[in-house]
Amino acid sequence: MHTVAILILDGFVPLDVGIPCDVFGRFGLVEQTALYRVQVCAARRVLRAGAFEIRAPFGLDVVATADTVVVPGIVDPDRPFPTAVIEALRAAWRRGARITSICSGAFVLAAAGLLDGKRATTHWLMTDLLARRYPSITVDPGVLFVDEGRIVTSAGASAGLDMCLHLVRRDHGQAAAAHYARLAVAPLNRDGGQAQFIRHDVPQARDCLAPLLEWMTRHLDKALDVDALSRRAGMSSRTFARRFREQTGTTPVQWLLTSRVRRAQELLETTRRPIEEIARRSGFDSAVTFRTRFRKLVGVSPHAYRSRFDTPASARTVGRKRD
Numbered sequence: 001m002h003t004v005a006i007l008i009l010d011g012f013v014p015l016d017v018g019i020p021c022d023v024f025g026r027f028g029l030v031e032q033t034a035l036y037r038v039q040v041c042a043a044r045r046v047l048r049a050g051a052f053e054i055r056a057p058f059g060l061d062v063v064a065t066a067d068t069v070v071v072p073g074i075v076d077p078d079r080p081f082p083t084a085v086i087e088a089l090r091a092a093w094r095r096g097a098r099i100t101s102i103c104s105g106a107f108v109l110a111a112a113g114l115l116d117g118k119r120a121t122t123h124w125l126m127t128d129l130l131a132r133r134y135p136s137i138t139v140d141p142g143v144l145f146v147d148e149g150r151i152v153t154s155a156g157a158s159a160g161l162d163m164c165l166h167l168v169r170r171d172h173g174q175a176a177a178a179h180y181a182r183l184a185v186a187p188l189n190r191d192g193g194q195a196q197f198i199r200h201d202v203p204q205a206r207d208c209l210a211p212l213l214e215w216m217t218r219h220l221d222k223a224l225d226v227d228a229l230s231r232r233a234g235m236s237s238r239t240f241a242r243r244f245r246e247q248t249g250t251t252p253v254q255w256l257l258t259s260r261v262r263r264a265q266e267l268l269e270t271t272r273r274p275i276e277e278i279a280r281r282s283g284f285d286s287a288v289t290f291r292t293r294f295r296k297l298v299g300v301s302p303h304a305y306r307s308r309f310d311t312p313a314s315a316r317t318v319g320r321k322r323d
Contacts, residue, residue, distance in 0.1 A: 002171060003037045005066035008056060009074050009085065009108065012049045015157050016072030016102040023164035023180055035172060039066065043082045049075065063088040066097055068167070073103030073156065077126065086112045093150070100152040100167070102160035110134045114151060121146045123156030142299060161186055209233065209247050220260050220283040226252050260284065261297050268306040275302055 004024045008017055017040070025038040041063060042056035063069055069092050089112040093099055101109050106122040107130065109115050119138040122130050127141035140146055145154035145163040147170075154163035161184065169177035212233050216224060229252055230240035244252050264282040267273060273281070279290035294302050 001037050002035065002068065003039060003062070003066045004068045004070060005058075005062045006038065006040045006070045006072065007060075007063060007085065007088070008040065008042050008047055008054065008072055009081065010047050010049070011075045011079060012047060012052075012054070013073035013075060013103060013157070014049060014052050016105065016160055017054070019102065019158075019160045020070045020072070020164050023161065023168065023184065035168075035176070043084045060084055060088045063092050063097075064095070066092065068098045068100065070164075071099070071101045071105035071108045072160070073101075073105050073123070074108070075104075077104045077107035077129070081108055081111050089114060096150070098150045098152070098167075100154070100163065102154050102163065103156040106130060106153045107133075109151070109153065110137060115153070118148045118151055119146050120148070120151070120153040121155050122153065125156075209243060213248070216256065217259060220256070220263050221281050222283065224256060224283075256283070257293060258297065261294055264290065264294060264302065265298070265305065268302055278302070 004020065006017060006020050021038060021040065024036040039058045039062045040054075040056050041058035041060060043060055045056055045059075047054050047056065069089065071089075085108065089099060089109065093112075093114055099109060099114055101122075103123045104126055106115065106120055107126075110120075110130065110133070115134065116136045119140055120130070121127065121140045121143050124141050127139050130137065131139040143155065144159040145152060145166060147166065152163060152167065154160050165177050165181055165184075165186070168180050212229065215232070216229070226241065227237055230237045233240050233243075235243065241252065244250075244255070248255055250258075260283045264278050264284075267278045267281060271278075275290070276287045279287045282290065284290035284293065291302060294305070298305060300308075
């Protein structure tokens, strides 16, 4: 039987613990045959996280024999991790175990050196931090999970469910994974990655471009090109391009594209306007171009995005009354 050790730390994310427990434990039955043995373990017996306190029935010794180790997310990735946990993960890796993480659990794997030279992901709020702290890791902020063979990392919360179902598919095939997905009342495959959930804030300039960025934000529906923008800023095109990258970290064209898609996301969430009108109001020259750019940046089509994030009419009415 395949043993899954769920290794929890103080400040654990409760949902991240419950997901692998359910998938590999409660749902881990096919025709009444258990496919997995689940063992929740920790460096010490009692751990706390917010309103929760959990008593781990097993110690770190089970990590030494587990086939798969799952590290759930932790609320504060800046807290030092117990040396015993890091050593247990390294020993499991050397032995040949599969090591996985959910959400910020990737920071624990990174601290153990298990993600060096590999592609990985975590919750989109923390991908920049993970990349800065561990530059040897190729961090992908747009996906639900990354499978590197014996190392598998997933994004936040529900992406852990996607990863666990993926692992079941790897271990026991499509039929078993589909069975688990039905029991969990979840799709076996979700289109798009976590890019569709990321909110792209408008970059804040340090000095002279701030008024221009505000003006660009108000005129996203207009035809804006680099030459016209540089003239408005009172700079040559070359100087403008250099200053723009210095202050925003990107090019004027990419900044406009990201801002226009962000505007389209807001319109899709809060209005029932046709796609063609949203494309025009967001500054795209055609609905075809809009759909292509939107899917490339967000990961799903505008129609799929609206169906997932559209605010119900009743909620919009309440919002207007409060305003």
